[in-house]
Amino acid sequence: MVSSRVGRLAVKVRITDEVMSGVVSLRHGHGHDAEGALDSATGAVAGASADDLTDDAVVDALSGSAVLTGVPVAVWPAGRLRRA
Numbered sequence: 457m458v459s460s461r462v463g464r465l466a467v468k469v470r471i472t473d474e475v476m477s478g479v480v481s482l483r484h485g486h487g488h489d490a491e492g493a494l495d496s497a498t499g500a501v502a503g504a505s506a507d508d509l510t511d512d513a514v515v516d517a518l519s520g521s522a523v524l525t526g527v528p529v530a531v532w533p534a535g536r537l538r539r540a
Contacts, residue, residue: 458482460509460529467504469531480529482506 458465458480467482475481484506506527514523 457534458509458529458531460511460527462511462513463508465504465508466534480531482509484524 458467458469465482482504506524509527509529510522510524511527512522514527515521516523
């Protein structure tokens with residue numbers, strides 16, 4: 457499980473030395489099979505989306521743009537209760 461302040465996803469995890477320790481890399485823009493999705497072509501791309509963890513209340517102070525990277529998350533094995 458991966459969760460942020462605004463969402464939670466069940467995803468397969470792979471530990472690798474290709475990503476810095478403490479960093480989670482999750483595809484952006486997948487999971488268009490959600491109810492209300494308008495595009496049938498992207499709906500064919502199943503899977504979780506980092507969009508579901510992005511906090512739209514977090515805004516970059518300098519640009520005023522939404523922060524789409526560097527979202528704090530917690531990761532724990534599915535089937536276990538998350539401990540704070």
